[in-house]
Structures are given as structure tokens and as C-alpha cells.
Amino acid sequence: MQRQKDIIIIGGGAAGFFAAINIAENHSELSVGILERGKEGLQKVKISGGGRCNVTHAEFIPSELVHNYPRGEKELLGPFHTFMTGDTIAWFEERGVELKIEDDGRMFPVTNSSQTIIDCFLNEAKKHNVDVLYNHSVKAISRSENNFSIVTSQGDIECQKLVVATGSNPKIWNLLKSLGHTIVQPVPSLFTFDIKDKRIKDIPGVVAKDAEVKVVGTNLISEGPLLITHVGMSAPAILKLSAFGAIKLNELDYNFKIEVNFIRQEYDGCLENLKKHKLILAKKLVINSAQFNLPKRLWKQLVLASDINETERWADINKQQLEALTLQLTKAVFHVTGKSTFKEEFVTAGGVDLKEVNFKTYESKRIPNLYFAGEVINVDAVTGGFNFQNAWTGAYIVSQSIAKL
Structure with a gap:
């Protein structure tokens, strides 16, 4: 029997959890699921910043922040006016996670442990009934008139709106290409x-x-x-x-x-x-x-x-x-x-062509009700917490856009 969700998010990483939590928190009537291909998610969060999780960077002016993005500088200016570094700090503090600023501007949890961020996400997901489905590797994605059908290693799932937040994943890029998206050839970035x-x-x-x-x-x-x-x-x-x-x-x-x-x-x-x-x-x-x-x-x-x-x-x-x-x-x-x-923290230039993304909503311009968050699109940043800030901003805007079913 095919399972049904209002919203499915492919990718149990930073952007995926952030989007799911924000959607479920504000719209409890919606059923939200995260598909994670591994037995546990948030692995990139776990090892980022040497195990401390470099959550963001203490740059509070959008026009300055965008200079840290070799790909996406122009496109991110508007989104950063919607959800910025200060919003990220407030989001985590409201959920009991205090951040600190280091001399070079990088921001970490005061605990100096990425587990603090992971625990926050897992607790919030549970609190707001986000269904995290581990060991669900995505095999195929198809689009009908009103729904998406997703074939996974654990069976098929249907949803009305789909968020792809898988980061640099060639397999998912190929699936998006088969749906009609242009993929900029990825190359190593950091x-x-x-x-x-x-x-x-x-x-x-x-x-x-x-x-x-x-x-x-x-x-x-x-x-x-x-x-x-x-x-x-x-x-x-x-x-x-x-x-x-x-x-x-x-x-x-x-x-x-x-x-x-x-x-x-x-x-x-x-x-x-x-x-x-x-x-x-x-x-x-x-x-x-x-x-x-x-x-x-x-x-x-x-x-x-x-x-x-x-x-x-x-x-x-x-x-x-x-x-x-x-x-x-x-x-x-x-x-x-x-x-x-850095094999564990691999960052690439490449992904979904930015011309095919509406940066007011992060919705695909080619496929209605398909959204993107994080590095799956052709955005990448220098080291220092900037890639995570891109993830939080995109995921937040997706969550605001996607809830209007």
C-alpha cells in the first residue's frame, strides 16, 4: 500500500530538518516526512567545524554576507533580507541553544558540541510529529497532475509537495535532470x-x-x-x-x-x-x-x-x-x-541551475510544488559557517512558501 504525506523532504541533513521543523511547527495539520538514506541523519552537522558545528557567521549585513558565496552571490541577497544571521541565532536560542562568536566571526554552540544542534533538531522533530524515515534511499521520482510519487528502498510514498535538500548528491541530481532540470556539472569547491x-x-x-x-x-x-x-x-x-x-x-x-x-x-x-x-x-x-x-x-x-x-x-x-x-x-x-x-565535509560548486529556481519561494520554475534547500542548487560558500547559513535561509523560505497548500 502506498503511503501518503502532505509534504516529503528528501534529505535528513541540516536544511531538511530545518525546513521540516518550521513547516510542522506552524502547520500542525500537515503531515511532514523526511526521507534519509542512511540509518541516521545529520551526519554532516555532526562532523562540521571539527565536531563543534559552525552554525553560522557573525556577519549581519546581507550585502556583505553575500560576498562569501562564489556561486549565488546575486541570488541570495533577497533571501538574506528575509532570513538572516540574526534570525538564525534567535531561532536556536528560542529552542534552548545558545551560540557564541569566536574571534574570526565563526559561531558555534556554547557547548562546543555539534550534538547540541543534533539533539535540538531531533527533539523539535519529535515534538512536532515530523516523521523521520531512515534507510529510505530514493530510487525514482515521478510527477502526476497533483502529486509526486517517490520510489524508495522501503516502498513507495506519495506527497503533494516535495522538498529536495540532499546537498551534493549526484544520484538525486540525475533524478532531477530526468524531471527536466538543468544540472550544472559539479566540481570540488573547498x-x-x-x-x-x-x-x-x-x-x-x-x-x-x-x-x-x-x-x-x-x-x-x-x-x-x-x-x-x-x-x-x-x-x-x-x-x-x-x-x-x-x-x-x-x-x-x-x-x-x-x-x-x-x-x-x-x-x-x-x-x-x-x-x-x-x-x-x-x-x-x-x-x-x-x-x-x-x-x-x-x-x-x-x-x-x-x-x-x-x-x-x-x-x-x-x-x-x-x-x-x-x-x-x-x-x-x-x-x-x-x-x-575534506571527504566528510565535501562541498561542491554545481547543482540545479540557479536560473531555474524562484528565490522568493525556492520553488522550481519548471516543476510546480517542487522546492529546493541547501547545496542541491548551484550555491556554495567559503568556509566559516556560510554554507549552513545558506541552508537555514533557504529552508526557512521553503517552509513559509510550502505551507500554503
Whole structure:
């Protein structure tokens, strides 16, 4: 016997639960079900932010917030005026979850545990009679005049309105394509750079707090903390570049060169500063005199890469060595030979073409009563809580639109 629901949400993740709870809370007369393909949902929430769940980001101006979305910047401006960061904070606080702001603007539950967010969702879903159906992998979706029919691994379900909140799921994208939607080919969006270079080989864990990174031969540029890892480079300066350059870097097959300015100074200004240090620190060893607030281990490697040996004092180094050190500090070139993605927190550029979504309602322009929330559409963000904010905003607007049966 085919089961019936007023509303079915495919995807038991952040956007799916948020949409379901908001619908059921305001319209108790509607039957709402979530289809989750696994034995438990909210797994991305569980591992996000290192297990702390980076719920959102403390940016409260819509026109500023949208700049963190390489895909979706223009489209999200209106939705953010409807449901914004402050609304997210209030939503969770009203349900007993207090958030805190960290120095970099990221926001986490004060418990520092993603389980707090998961428990909130599960409790609210139970409270408002949301039927969470685990181990329901979706096999097919068809549309009749008034209903959707969904074939799952646990039988068929019919509903009047359908929300797809599955994130980056190629299988679901293919089903949406078969219904008539255009799918923008997905490519990785957040990833670290694989680099083999003797300058960074032995200093994993070192952070340049304020670096600028450019992709040579393109207009791609970003800034922020840069982390040396066992395989290359990471942290916001790299992750932002990977997000905004997702399509271009894919075209380059993740084989390209970057130019790193470790100190955010122009070449000429840096050279003048080094000349002053040469006079002031004349008797000191260059290798032991880290400047520009650089970590000592990074400074040492850049000095050695400038043909300055471990025994040379500032007074001993010549013009060519000073210029070489200036280049290492402000225009160091590294060869990127690949990428490393966060498999558990995989984010892609790609998904349902934004031209086919009505951003006042998040309803499909092609298929009536079909709605989208989260990364299933071609929206993605830099790291820092922005992808979750997109999920909350889209899911909230869906919940307001979809309840008008």
C-alpha cells in the first residue's frame, strides 16, 4: 500500500530538518516526512567545524554576507533580507541553544558540541510529529497532475509537495535532470593545495597569520591565515581561493602555480625594511632574526631559500641576497600539483541551475510544488559557517512558501 504525506523532504541533513521543523511547527495539520538514506541523519552537522558545528557567521549585513558565496552571490541577497544571521541565532536560542562568536566571526554552540544542534533538531522533530524515515534511499521520482510519487528502498510514498535538500548528491541530481532540470556539472569547491617544496617540507603546522595568495596567470586572489600542512597549504587564504577558483582550477586539472606574499607588503617596501634591519641588526645572524611577525621556522626556510646560510650576519649579506629574501617574503612561487578535499565535509560548486529556481519561494520554475534547500542548487560558500547559513535561509523560505497548500 502506498503511503501518503502532505509534504516529503528528501534529505535528513541540516536544511531538511530545518525546513521540516518550521513547516510542522506552524502547520500542525500537515503531515511532514523526511526521507534519509542512511540509518541516521545529520551526519554532516555532526562532523562540521571539527565536531563543534559552525552554525553560522557573525556577519549581519546581507550585502556583505553575500560576498562569501562564489556561486549565488546575486541570488541570495533577497533571501538574506528575509532570513538572516540574526534570525538564525534567535531561532536556536528560542529552542534552548545558545551560540557564541569566536574571534574570526565563526559561531558555534556554547557547548562546543555539534550534538547540541543534533539533539535540538531531533527533539523539535519529535515534538512536532515530523516523521523521520531512515534507510529510505530514493530510487525514482515521478510527477502526476497533483502529486509526486517517490520510489524508495522501503516502498513507495506519495506527497503533494516535495522538498529536495540532499546537498551534493549526484544520484538525486540525475533524478532531477530526468524531471527536466538543468544540472550544472559539479566540481570540488573547498580543498587544500598539494605542494611538494623543500621550503615547507619540514614545517607542517606553521601558520602565516596574514598572507596573500594569487594563482599565477589568473585574476584569482585571496588573503588571510595560511597553514603549512604535511601535504601542502591550507587555512582560509587557500580555502577561499579554492572556492572562488573552483571552476578555473578544475579546468587547470589542479596543476598550477601560486604566488604567496607572506607578509602583505609590497616588494619595494619590504626591501627598504630589510635594508634598515641590515643596519640595526648588523651583528645578529639573519636566520635567527625573524621579522614581520613571521613564525621562526618559516622565516628560517625563506632565508635559506634566499642563498643566505646559517652563519651569515645581517652585515654580511649583499644586495642580491636582500633582493632574493624580499622575493621569498612577498612573491614566493609554489607549484601546486593536486588537491586534498575534506571527504566528510565535501562541498561542491554545481547543482540545479540557479536560473531555474524562484528565490522568493525556492520553488522550481519548471516543476510546480517542487522546492529546493541547501547545496542541491548551484550555491556554495567559503568556509566559516556560510554554507549552513545558506541552508537555514533557504529552508526557512521553503517552509513559509510550502505551507500554503
